Amino acid sequence: MFHILVVDDDKNTRLLLRSVLEPEGYTVSTAENGKQALALLDREYVDLVVLDVMMPEMDGYAFTRELREGNSNLPVLMLSARQLPRDRHEGFRAGTDDYMTKPIDETELLLRIKALLRRAKIAAERKIVVGDVTLDYDSQCVTRGTETQQLPQKEFLLLYKLLSFPGKIFTRIQLMDEIWGSESETGWETVTVHIGRLRKRFECWPEFEIVSVRGLGYKVVKKL
Numbered sequence: 001m002f003h004i005l006v007v008d009d010d011k012n013t014r015l016l017l018r019s020v021l022e023p024e025g026y027t028v029s030t031a032e033n034g035k036q037a038l039a040l041l042d043r044e045y046v047d048l049v050v051l052d053v054m055m056p057e058m059d060g061y062a063f064t065r066e067l068r069e070g071n072s073n074l075p076v077l078m079l080s081a082r083q084l085p086r087d088r089h090e091g092f093r094a095g096t097d098d099y100m101t102k103p104i105d106e107t108e109l110l111l112r113i114k115a116l117l118r119r120a121k122i123a124a125e126r127k128i129v130v131g132d133v134t135l136d137y138d139s140q141c142v143t144r145g146t147e148t149q150q151l152p153q154k155e156f157l158l159l160y161k162l163l164s165f166p167g168k169i170f171t172r173i174q175l176m177d178e179i180w181g182s183e184s185e186t187g188w189e190t191v192t193v194h195i196g197r198l199r200k201r202f203e204c205w206p207e208f209e210i211v212s213v214r215g216l217g218y219k220v221v222k223k224l
Helices: 011-024 034-041 061-069 085-094 106-125 153-164 172-180 189-201
Strands: 001-006 027-031 046-054 075-080 098-101 127-130 133-136 141-143 147-150 208-212 217-224
Touching: 001 011, 001 141, 001 208, 011 027, 027 034, 034 061, 046 061, 046 106, 061 075, 061 085, 061 208, 061 217, 075 085, 075 106, 085 098, 098 106, 106 172, 127 208, 153 172, 153 189, 153 208, 153 217, 172 189, 172 217, 189 208
Parallel strands: 001 027, 001 046, 046 075, 075 098
Antiparallel strands: 127 133, 133 141, 141 147, 208 217
């Protein structure tokens, strides 16, 4: 069961978020500002923080900066009535993982929380599990039952990236920059070649499929 810390100076907002999160199986703690939140983190283990930006004593930006300066990778989702791009930019510069503007769509909030927790789990364990398939970042192996495939580094990193964000479309340029580096002299066509190799390797595995999105790029579709 995941433990979520809700930080907001408005009591009604704290009660609302608790009423949304607890029926989904989350354990919820609350704090009224950043200082209280930091004190609570010293006493309790928390999996994710949902916090307001504008709060007395210590606002959301200051809280997140202090968290990151302490080398914490705890996922943070900021909520704010501020909708200007510069406000979102300040949040991301402070170190937040995601930013939503109020009023909050409850379904979207839950979806974003699930995505953040999934990515945090992947980052911590350095593994992705899809049904019977496991990608192990440290060994750069892909296993399914008793079958193990040791992939070349670029192929593994490409598949790991796509499976970390199932359903998300990545352009060839994005994948090229992230896997080969923005300074690489290799053309983006090499992404197409590596995608072809991955498809050939895993064409008989029913757990996932690499899909081409015409005019855009590629995505992985989980088929469980």
